[in-house]
Each structure stands twice: as C-alpha cells, then as structure tokens.
Amino acid sequence: MAEPVLKISGVAKSYGANQVLKDINLEVGAQEIVGLLGPNGCGKSTLLNLSSGFARADAGSIIFGGHDITAWGVERIAQAGLVRTFQLPSMPHRMTVAEVLRAADSRGVQFKTMFAPDRSSMQEVDALLEGLSLSHVRNLPAGSLSGGQKKLLSIALALRTNPKLICLDEPTAGVHPNLRHSMVQLLRRVSERGIALLIVEHDMHFIRELCSRCVVLDRGEVIANCVPASLTSNERVVEAYLGSARDKGAIA
Amino acid sequence: MFQFVVDVALRACDLMLIAVGMSAVYSLMKFPNIALAQYAAMGAFLAIVLQRAGLPLVPSSIVAVLIVGVVAVLLNRVLFERMLAIGSSTAMIGSLAVSMVISAIFLVIIGPSPARFNLEITRPLRVLGARITEHQVLSLGITAAAISVFAILLFKTDLGRCMRATATNNLLADATGIDTRKTKTAVVAISACLAALGGIIITMKGEVNIQTGLDLLLPVFSAAILGGLGNPLGAVGGAIVIAMAETLITNVNFGPILGQDLVFLPAAYATAGSFVILVLTLLWRPRGLFISEVKRV
Amino acid sequence: MFDFLIHVLIMCCLYSMLALSLNLQVGFGGLMNFGQIALFGCGAYGAALAYKYDLGFASGILIAVGLSAFVSWAFAGIGRNLQSDYWGIATLALAEVVRIIVTNEGWLTGGAQGISGIKPLLPELSGRSQQLGNLAICGAVLLVALLACMRLTRSRYGLGLKLMREEPQLAQSVGYDIMSLKRGCMIFSGFIAAAAGFIFAHYITFVGPDQMFSSETFLIWAMIVIGGLGNHFGAVFGAFLLQFIFAFIPFVKDMLGLPTEFVAAMRLVLIGGGLIGFILWRRTGLFPEKVGGRADG
Numbered sequence: 001m002a003e004p005v006l007k008i009s010g011v012a013k014s015y016g017a018n019q020v021l022k023d024i025n026l027e028v029g030a031q032e033i034v035g036l037l038g039p040n041g042c043g044k045s046t047l048l049n050l051s052s053g054f055a056r057a058d059a060g061s062i063i064f065g066g067h068d069i070t071a072w073g074v075e076r077i078a079q080a081g082l083v084r085t086f087q088l089p090s091m092p093h094r095m096t097v098a099e100v101l102r103a104a105d106s107r108g109v110q111f112k113t114m115f116a117p118d119r120s121s122m123q124e125v126d127a128l129l130e131g132l133s134l135s136h137v138r139n140l141p142a143g144s145l146s147g148g149q150k151k152l153l154s155i156a157l158a159l160r161t162n163p164k165l166i167c168l169d170e171p172t173a174g175v176h177p178n179l180r181h182s183m184v185q186l187l188r189r190v191s192e193r194g195i196a197l198l199i200v201e202h203d204m205h206f207i208r209e210l211c212s213r214c215v216v217l218d219r220g221e222v223i224a225n226c227v228p229a230s231l232t233s234n235e236r237v238v239e240a241y242l243g244s245a246r247d248k249g250a251i252a
Numbered sequence: 253m254f255q256f257v258v259d260v261a262l263r264a265c266d267l268m269l270i271a272v273g274m275s276a277v278y279s280l281m282k283f284p285n286i287a288l289a290q291y292a293a294m295g296a297f298l299a300i301v302l303q304r305a306g307l308p309l310v311p312s313s314i315v316a317v318l319i320v321g322v323v324a325v326l327l328n329r330v331l332f333e334r335m336l337a338i339g340s341s342t343a344m345i346g347s348l349a350v351s352m353v354i355s356a357i358f359l360v361i362i363g364p365s366p367a368r369f370n371l372e373i374t375r376p377l378r379v380l381g382a383r384i385t386e387h388q389v390l391s392l393g394i395t396a397a398a399i400s401v402f403a404i405l406l407f408k409t410d411l412g413r414c415m416r417a418t419a420t421n422n423l424l425a426d427a428t429g430i431d432t433r434k435t436k437t438a439v440v441a442i443s444a445c446l447a448a449l450g451g452i453i454i455t456m457k458g459e460v461n462i463q464t465g466l467d468l469l470l471p472v473f474s475a476a477i478l479g480g481l482g483n484p485l486g487a488v489g490g491a492i493v494i495a496m497a498e499t500l501i502t503n504v505n506f507g508p509i510l511g512q513d514l515v516f517l518p519a520a521y522a523t524a525g526s527f528v529i530l531v532l533t534l535l536w537r538p539r540g541l542f543i544s545e546v547k548r549v
Numbered sequence: 550m551f552d553f554l555i556h557v558l559i560m561c562c563l564y565s566m567l568a569l570s571l572n573l574q575v576g577f578g579g580l581m582n583f584g585q586i587a588l589f590g591c592g593a594y595g596a597a598l599a600y601k602y603d604l605g606f607a608s609g610i611l612i613a614v615g616l617s618a619f620v621s622w623a624f625a626g627i628g629r630n631l632q633s634d635y636w637g638i639a640t641l642a643l644a645e646v647v648r649i650i651v652t653n654e655g656w657l658t659g660g661a662q663g664i665s666g667i668k669p670l671l672p673e674l675s676g677r678s679q680q681l682g683n684l685a686i687c688g689a690v691l692l693v694a695l696l697a698c699m700r701l702t703r704s705r706y707g708l709g710l711k712l713m714r715e716e717p718q719l720a721q722s723v724g725y726d727i728m729s730l731k732r733g734c735m736i737f738s739g740f741i742a743a744a745a746g747f748i749f750a751h752y753i754t755f756v757g758p759d760q761m762f763s764s765e766t767f768l769i770w771a772m773i774v775i776g777g778l779g780n781h782f783g784a785v786f787g788a789f790l791l792q793f794i795f796a797f798i799p800f801v802k803d804m805l806g807l808p809t810e811f812v813a814a815m816r817l818v819l820i821g822g823g824l825i826g827f828i829l830w831r832r833t834g835l836f837p838e839k840v841g842g843r844a845d846g
Contacts, residue, residue: 052722054718074718074722075724078722078723083723084722086719086722089719091716092711092714092715092716092719093715093840094715095711095712095715096840096841098841099708099841100712102708103705103708103720104723106725109705109706109725110706110729110733111729111736113705113706114701114733115704116704116706117700117703117705139841141840157719157723158723161723283634331825331829334829335828338828338832340634341634341637342828345824345828348770349771349822349823349824350821352817353817353821353822355821356813356817356818356821357814359813360810364810466763470641470642474642477635518653520649520652520653521653523649524645524646524649527642527643527646528642528646530638531639531643531646534635534636534638534639538630538631538635
C-alpha cells in the first residue's frame, strides 16, 4: 500500500489533570476520505488541533507527507499542505468574499516581495465561487455571510492553498439540510482531485455517503477503525454513544 | 539603610492606591482605563480648591474623593460603556481621549502652574536614622488604612463577592442573579475614589500640576500589570516592586564599576527603569508576578 | 502670511507621512502603536547624529533607516503573544524610555538642548524660494509614500495583512506567518515615519527630545481616526485638517483675547473631543475604508 499522507502514532495529550487523548494511532491514505467520530468530549477536536499545529502533543508523533510535523507551527504545517477548517468559522468583516479567497493563497508572500501585486486568477476565484453557488455574494463582506455559507467559504479557502489533506471540523454542524447535499457533492469533487480528507463529524448520513473509512474515538482512545456500514454492528461504538446496559439499568 | 525602606514605602504609596483602582476596574470592565490617572489629579485639584474655599483639609479631601467617584460613574455611563460595546481597544483609546479633555479642563481652570495644599510646615522626624515628615507618615497611614478597607470590602462583604464573581465570569454572575451593572458601577466609583485619594496623598507630600496625571500613568500601569491586571491586591505588591526598582536605580553608585568615585544614574532613569520592567513583564510574565485569575493578555 | 502658510503646508506633509505610517499599522495591520513618535525620532536623530559627527547627508539616511528598522523590529518582537491593548501600552512605555535616554545621554544626543545647526535641505536657495523648494520636496516625498502605501495594501502582502488583522487564526491556517507580516508592516511603516523625521530635522535644522513627547503620537492617532482608519487618503486628509486647525488656534486666541493656556487646551480638546466624537458617532472616520479594494473586487 502507498505511504499514508498522514500518520499519527502513539499520540497523547493532557490538559492539566485531564488526559484527553491516550494513545492514538491513525492513518489517512493519499486519496481517502476518513471520518473521525465519537461522543462529545472524546478528543476529536483536540486531535484535529494537534494535527494542524494549534496544540502540541505530549507524546507520540505525527508524520505528514514524509515530514515529522509534531512540533511544527500552524503556518508551517499549512504551507506543507495540511489545512483545516474551523467548527465556527469566523470571517473578516472588512474584506469581501472574493478578497478573502484571493488572500487565501499565501505562497511566497514575504517581506522581500512586499510589493508583488496580486496576480490571482479571477477566473480561479470565480470558478470556485461558482462551484459553491456563492457567486452572488462575491462582493459582500465575508463576515456578513450565513453560518452555512461561511462553512462553504472556508472549504474554498482551504482549496486555494493547494492542500494535500484537508481536516474538516464538523462541516455540517448548523448547516441547512439542503446545503448538506451540496457539501457532499463538493467534497466528493475535492477528493477526486487527489486531496485527502479527514472529517470530524456527528452526522451519520453524511459520513455514510462520503467516507470510505471511519475511526471512532471514545474517551481518548480509538475504539473502531472500519467502514461506515459496520459501525452500527460494532458493540463498542454503540456502547460509547448510547451508554452501556448497566447505566440504563441504574436510571430505572 | 532605613532611609531606603522609607523612600521605597513612600514611592509605593504614591502608586499603590491608583494601581489597585486600575486593577480593580480592569477586572470588571476588561479594558485599561487611562483616565484613572487623571482622576487622581482631579481629586487633588478639587481638594485644593475646596481647601482654598475655606473647608478644612480632611472634609475637603472626603468631598473631593466623593465628587470624583460621581464623575467617574457618569463618564462610565455616558461614554465608556458605549465604547466598550464596540471593543476593549476602542474603550482604551476613548479613555485616552477623555483623559486629554480632562487635562484641557485643568489647564483652563487652574492654569499651568503647580498647586499645593495649604499645610503647616512641620519639622521632619527622625525614625531609626531616616528623615520623614509628619505628612509623609500620615500618607503611609492613610494608604494602609484605605487598602485594608478595600481588602475587607473585597473579601468579607457581599459587594466584594459580587465583584469577584463578575470579574471571574460575567455571564455566569449575571445568570446567578448578581446585578452585574450595579456591581460594575460600584467598582467604577470605588476605583475612582481610590485613585482620587491616591492623588491627594501624593499632593500632600508635594504638589500637583497638569502633567501629574500623565506622569503617573505608566508607573501605575507598571505596578498594576506587575501585580496582575485583574488582581487588585496584587497591585500592592506591584507598587512595592516598582518603588524598589526606582529607588535602587537612582541610589546605586556605579562609580566603582566605572573606576570613578561617584556615578549615579539621573533621576529620570528611575521612571525609565519602571517602564523597562513593564515591558519585560509583558514579555515574560504578562499575567503578573502573583498567581491570579488573569486569563487573557 | 504667505510664508506662514507654506510652513503650515510643509508641516501638513510631514504629519501626513506620520499618519500614513500609523494608518498602515493600525488600520491595516491591527497594530495599536502608541510609540509612533519614537520612529519619527529615529529619523530626526539619524540626521542630527550624521551632522554632529560630520558623516554627511547619505550617512544620515543610513543611520535613520538603521535606527528605525531596529526600533520597528523591537516593537514587533514584543507583540508575539500580547493582545493589542497591552501591546499599545508596551510601545508607549518603550517610546518614553527612548525619549528619556535621549534626554539624558547628552554626550551622544545633545541632551535636553538637542542638536542644532543641521544643514537645511536646499542651502543654495534662501528666503521664500527655499521655503517653496522645501515644500516641493516634502510634497514629492509624501506622494511617493502615499503611492507606496497604496501599492502595498493592494499587493498580496496587503491581502495577508488584511486577513491577519481581523482573523489571525484563519490567516495562520492558510499558511501566513503572522509574526513576519507584523514585522514587515512595522518596518516599512517605520521607514515612512523616519523619513518624515529626517526631513523635519533638515527643515527645522534643530532636533531635540521635546519633539518626542507621547502627546505627538496621540495627535497622529486623532488624525487617522478622524480621517478614516484603513484609508490612505483619509490619513492624509486627517493630517491636513488637524494641522490647519492647530495652526490657526493662536490667531483665534489673539482675536478673542484669551490667555496663552487656551492654545494648549484647545489642542487637547480637539484631539480628545475629536477622538471621542468620531469613536461614538462615525467610527469609520471621514473617509471610510473601501471594503473590497479596487472595483474589480
């Protein structure tokens, strides 16, 4: 099998006395769409933060595209091709949607080339907006978009960076069901372009439609790593989400 | 040697009350209020004016302190609350603007020359080899008393509990039934009164002029930030550390190092020193020296 | 009267450069710099030191550039983990430290007396033609600075700055090194401020620490808030507007027979009142930022 694009080995993370992640081993292949699931508090977001550089792992290693990115900063990881979206995307109010997309291409922006003009292909930006059905908001302030539109915009931003892997943090949370379908289509097209996806999600329909594989976390550990279809028959997964029979008995 | 302790204590007193006020009001309002330094000058000017009008020193001071408290509450209601709704940085710039307008008012009403209290001149006392005037002793006493009263207020009264709760988590305090608006108003008034008292004490030992507010600003910030903005009693420690640093900087004889007899740093370097401490604190320990609940810096 | 007007216009050009520089930092970089006057001082003292040690005009430029790059880099460096209001306090403190050092290290800087006798910009000319020549030079440099600023904010670097100022985490997550962006913004705008200082030194032919009071920084802040944050023309307009008003306050004072304090008080009221008024009622300033940049989006 080809080298995985992302390889997380033995990663652990504690916040004070609270050990959020215990011993995580996870791989994402070059063109895979992997779902990351688990009940609230299981450590999904923390894992995403560790992979994208927003937090540092206490132990273990994260290898991305052959580099050990465990101690890398956010921008370095993004430049290497791993970008993430945020659960509650916050967009600038003093920039239009088109401007934000133009700004998303950060390659080569540095002090030495300070005055280099913006040569963004307006076609590329417009094509992206078209594909997301966001053309009509192109000149509106990005901060004035609806929550669902902002989520689509953040995926577009990620695409502009020419990534190898996009980590999505609950892309359908708070999004209108109609938009969800467009998002599935969009992400399928993204995957066809050769970009790997790691998606933290709760929506099982979304996961079933999109992901080739699922990793389930519970209380900081990986309890399942399988195709979406076999999730419901996995006892540990059911227990994690619904609680064990013993707990049910205690309530009665 | 004891003179050193006295000098440090006096300088610390200069800063302490205003720094505690600054820290207290920051912990609830969440922005550094630059106008507080002007409240100190305002208290002194008002007290002098009242004394000249015939009121004895103590009542003048009390009335002046109360008036400043009222003014602060009004300014807060009319200006700062609205600015804070826009953002904390905006409120800080607004407080700078307010402090400039207050300066202008001082300039027009009182003029550019310094003003003093009408005090009887007394012989300095000699305590353990150090010279100290009666008024300086009085200022130490008043400062200590005011800080103690404030500490009791903060930790033993209901209002203090509300203050600490609102400072820690405004939303939660609101939800548990605390009238956060009233609490904030109370803190604004109390911190302004502390600042005004601080200004009066400084002036008792010397004079006040239109520059006093601006001159106090950065040293007070240094003391408050060193103690941890949002940790009012930490500002006491901060003021002492700043006072020690300032006194040391100007009292240490660098002569032996430079091969000369007597080399002292100029007095202005005392304040420069406290500014450097401020920057270093912000660089390495922005939450202040003491453990506090200051979260964001 | 005509000569006075030319002088006012020259000062307007120089202040415009300072305003453009600060506007880049505040309006585009989200950097609340309260130490702007220190960057001006780097330029002014660069010229002065080159004169004092007989190093020539070009060396003056080199020293000015070097000093301002150092101070800008230092300012940006302390901003690593600091929220904007704290960073503003730190820059204010650092600028004051610089001023105090300059005032006291007379062996280098001439101390409180400063350095005088600096060669004028156009020594071959004299009288009115020299003044007009000075104005032409200032106007030309201002134009270059304005064009450079406009070019910068439309460039890819400018887009990165704009993204960073509101959403630093988002900017990081698409690969921007925000420390590097901030540093670049500070250094470039620092050059503009230093250029203003350099020209000023050769125009007034005198440089002194009294030109570096923090009140100057506050004035420039008022210019950009009133003119319009994030709009280069706004910054220039704000500078011209306030400078013109200030230039004519003494005439108003004479006309109405008011005391000398009126001038200083009026300045403070205009700056402070202007800031408060615009913050509360027209936060975008007279010339709001054009969201979206050029017409083609």
